[in-house]
Amino acid sequence: MNARTLDRPATTAPSPRRITAAYLEEIRCEALRLLRNPGLALPTLVMPVALYALIALVVTGEATAKEPVTALFLFCAFSVMAVSMPALFGIGASLAMEREMGMLRLKRAQPAPTGSWLVAKIACGLAFGVIAYLPILAVALAAGRLPLEPVRVAAMSAALLAGAIPFCAMGLMIGTLFRGSAAPGYANLVYLPGCYLSGMFFPLPPSMYWQVPVWPQFHVGQLAMHAGGVQKLQFEPVLSAVGGMVGFTVLFSAVAIWRLARKG
Known part of the structure; x- marks a missing residue:
């Protein structure tokens, strides 16, 4: 062994191309895992449009x-x-199960970019x-139940898709706090009351207005209404x-980070 060999660094930093490829591979694996779980994919992807067609077009x-x-309501x-269920249940249930099986420790030991699994879960939740x-x-649009200009439709769509972000954070929080078998139940315990108590599906009496802002669904819906004019x-x-929306995202993310740092 000569001096030139000793001066050579033991490891070299991966190139940006390899880092990007690692993130994309993690996202691909996460997406396949979700698609191969029909008990999760079918309800979150099919149920919202089925209920919308039944309630808005038939009932x-x-x-x-x-x-x-x-129609707009x-x-x-x-x-x-539609945008919140995959973010909440897809991330929360899978993260809780992986924590319970010790998968997070395995991922940390793998030669992968730090936090790539987290980026993959958030990206798949949004996608x-x-x-x-x-x-x-x-x-x-096909049924003529969206009486807005194309610009307003695009703005409302962007606002709704941005509304998935706080539910991604909520899914992370639930996935870090509860065990794999219990996470879906706790997610429903938090999510379903918010759908009704936020006034998302029907107007509430004035006596219940005071509690509406404590639900993320209310703020997402209001942002969409502003975007749609x-x-x-x-x-x-x-x-x-x-x-x-920002406040809920920061709160849920802070709890998730604290829990991961405390126990992993």
């Missing part, structure tokens, strides 16, 4: 055809449901939210809606 079809506000409600939202958008359904300023 209340006459009302949504005559009243644009009603139901479209927004089921769209929030599956898009996949669940697009059929609802297509059905609403639906003034009759705007119940809080746009800055309050954005602030609520």
